[in-house]
Amino acid sequence: MSAAFDGHPAAPTPAEPLPAVLERLQTTRDGLSTAEARRRLARVGPNEPAQRHGGVAVRELIYYLANPLVVILLIASLISALLGEATSATIIALMVMLSIVLNFAQSYRSQRAVDRLRGEVAPTATVRRDGGWRELARRELVPGDVITLAAGDRVPADARLLETRDLHIQQAALTGESLPVEKDAAELAVAPRQLAETRNMVFLGTSVVSGTAVAVVVATGPATAFGDIAAQLSTQPPETEFQRGISRFALLITRTVLFLVLFVLLASAAFHRPLLESFLFAVALAVGLTPEFLPMITTVTLAQGALRMARRRVIVKHLAAIEDFGSMDVLCSDKTGTLTSGEMVLDRSLGPLGADTERAVALACVNSSFETGIRSPLDTAILRRATPATAAFTKLDEIPFDFERRRLSVVLEGPDGPLLISKGAPEPILERSVAYETDGECRPLDAGARARGKAA
Numbered sequence: 001m002s003a004a005f006d007g008h009p010a011a012p013t014p015a016e017p018l019p020a021v022l023e024r025l026q027t028t029r030d031g032l033s034t035a036e037a038r039r040r041l042a043r044v045g046p047n048e049p050a051q052r053h054g055g056v057a058v059r060e061l062i063y064y065l066a067n068p069l070v071v072i073l074l075i076a077s078l079i080s081a082l083l084g085e086a087t088s089a090t091i092i093a094l095m096v097m098l099s100i101v102l103n104f105a106q107s108y109r110s111q112r113a114v115d116r117l118r119g120e121v122a123p124t125a126t127v128r129r130d131g132g133w134r135e136l137a138r139r140e141l142v143p144g145d146v147i148t149l150a151a152g153d154r155v156p157a158d159a160r161l162l163e164t165r166d167l168h169i170q171q172a173a174l175t176g177e178s179l180p181v182e183k184d185a186a187e188l189a190v191a192p193r194q195l196a197e198t199r200n201m202v203f204l205g206t207s208v209v210s211g212t213a214v215a216v217v218v219a220t221g222p223a224t225a226f227g228d229i230a231a232q233l234s235t236q237p238p239e240t241e242f243q244r245g246i247s248r249f250a251l252l253i254t255r256t257v258l259f260l261v262l263f264v265l266l267a268s269a270a271f272h273r274p275l276l277e278s279f280l281f282a283v284a285l286a287v288g289l290t291p292e293f294l295p296m297i298t299t300v301t302l303a304q305g306a307l308r309m310a311r312r313r314v315i316v317k318h319l320a321a322i323e324d325f326g327s328m329d330v331l332c333s334d335k336t337g338t339l340t341s342g343e344m345v346l347d348r349s350l351g352p353l354g355a356d357t358e359r360a361v362a363l364a365c366v367n368s369s370f371e372t373g374i375r376s377p378l379d380t381a382i383l384r385r386a387t388p389a390t391a392a393f394t395k396l397d398e399i400p401f402d403f404e405r406r407r408l409s410v411v412l413e414g415p416d417g418p419l420l421i422s423k424g425a426p427e428p429i430l431e432r433s434v435a436y437e438t439d440g441e442c443r444p445l446d447a448g449a450r451a452r453g454k455a456a
Contacts, residue, residue: 012160012218014198015191021160027144027216029162031128040142047141047157047220049204049227070096071250102303125156145217151210155202158224159215161185167211171196171203174225179344179377180209195225205229242323246298344377346385352436352445352453359437361386367421370395370410378423393419430454 012021022028032040073096080089123138128146138156141147147159155169161183168180174196183199192198202215205226221227239247268278305322316322349364351357365388368379393412401408407424422429430453436445443449 013191014160014195014201015188017187018160018162018185021218022216025144025216025218027146029146029214029216030131031146032142032144034129037129037140037142037145040144041140044142044223045221046139048139049221049224049229070100099298123154123156125153141217141220143217143220147215147217149202149208149213149215151208151212153208155204155206155208157217158203158219158226159201159217161200161202161213161215163214165212167213168209169202169206170209171206173205174203174229183213185213240320240324241327243320344381346381349385351438353438353449354452354455355438358386362389363421364423366390366393366412367408367410367423370398370412371408372398372400 012024016024073092077089077092077096080086080092124135125138125141126133126148127136127141128134128148129136133148141157145157146162147156149155149167161167162185164184167183169183170180172178175194181199183202185200188198188200195201196203201218202213203226204220204224219225219227265278268274302319302322305326306316306319309316309322346361349357349361351360361382364382365386368382369388369390370393371379393414395410396413396418397411399405399409399411401424405424406428407422409420409422412419412421430450433445435442436449436453437443445453
């Protein structure tokens with residue numbers, strides 16, 4: 001088994017038969033052995049969406065030293081030292097170094113705090129190893145591992161479903177949709193265009209709302225669907241408006257200094273002044289124009305804002321973000337729970353011809369209260385709207401929802417005899433209806449009424 005596995009195998013397509021998927025991954029429904037899992041982990045690396053790289057501190061330090069204003073000040077300090085102005089050179093260099101140290105210390109402390117939080121909330125997964133189930137850190141998963149999922153679990157990797165029972169997955173991290181989607185292990189004839197729409201796969205970054213499942217891991221780490229998103233988020237963020245303003249100011253200072261130096265030299269030459277004295281005067285003027293305290297002032301000011309945010313338990317990773325945060329006039333967010341509650345709400349109940357009616361709500365409440373299995377957000381919204389009158393009914397049978405019929409039906413014994421109540425997509429229900437009820441009267445659903453119902 002280990003000889004055939006070499007790094008991440010080509011990702012199986014959603015429409016690929018399950019036996020072919022297991023063969024491609026060189027695994028079985030019993031999972032991997034510990035020894036084989038260790039060999040694969042050494043080849044593919046830990047199951048982290050964005051791989052961590054060393055030398056972060058060195059890169060941050062170089063980034064701060066590359067600031068245009070810092071470069072100008074360091075050049076001014078060097079020129080002052082060469083001209084024998086040791087005091088001016090020391091002051092400029094000291095201000096620059098203090099600014100860099102403060103920036104670097106804030107970013108380093110923030111990164112350490114983030115790393116500690118990651119360690120405290122390290123996710124785990126239930127994995128089948130050596131024929132038995134065990135709890136392992138998510139980062140130890142490899143392609144070919146067999147995992148089990150239950151309500152409340154976060155999906156630890158991209159996986160093909162082997163077995164499911166009433167499985168519903170929250171995929172907002174991938175699709176932005178707040179409502180959960182149903183998943184099953186059935187094989188697909190054609191792969192969907194969007195990978196997140198695949199019903200027989202679950203993906204890293206999603207979570208289990210309800211139900212249980214057994215799945216085989218097909219991709220881990222950067223090779224997952226979420227890995228592309230994580231890689232983009234881990235790249236160097238674009239310059240903020242504050243940083244662009246500092247860069248523009250540094251360029252302005254540079255142009256002004258160069259212009260004045262050239263102007264002084266040309267003027268001195270025109271009046272036949274000594275060239276060396278004129279050059280020393282121009283350099284002294286350039287050093288005097290350079291705002292050596294500016295980086296220190298901006299850094300201390302931003303650091304104060306970061307400390308105030310830290311008292312409110314907010315980690316500021318980059319000091320420049322404080323200025324952008326403080327300059328906001330309006331903050332908009334579409335995150336569920338901020339502007340929206342993430343709950344489906346029943347607004348109106350309409351009859352077959354579009355008129356308001358409470359009869360449909362009453363029947364829907366009876367249907368939702370008697371159905372078994374996982375209650376959908378639609379059922380919750382219906383039952384929140386009205387109290388079902390279930391005392392007068394006795395349940396006889398139920399036809400569960402499926403994606404072929406696109407409806408759920410319950411058969412009840414009521415005061416007027418047997419009653420079948422179906423709830424589902426309007427198109428198939430309308431196609432199979434032969435009559436409609438209005439004002440307590442049952443009428444045939446002829447072509448004209450059917451057309452009016454569709455228009456409504």
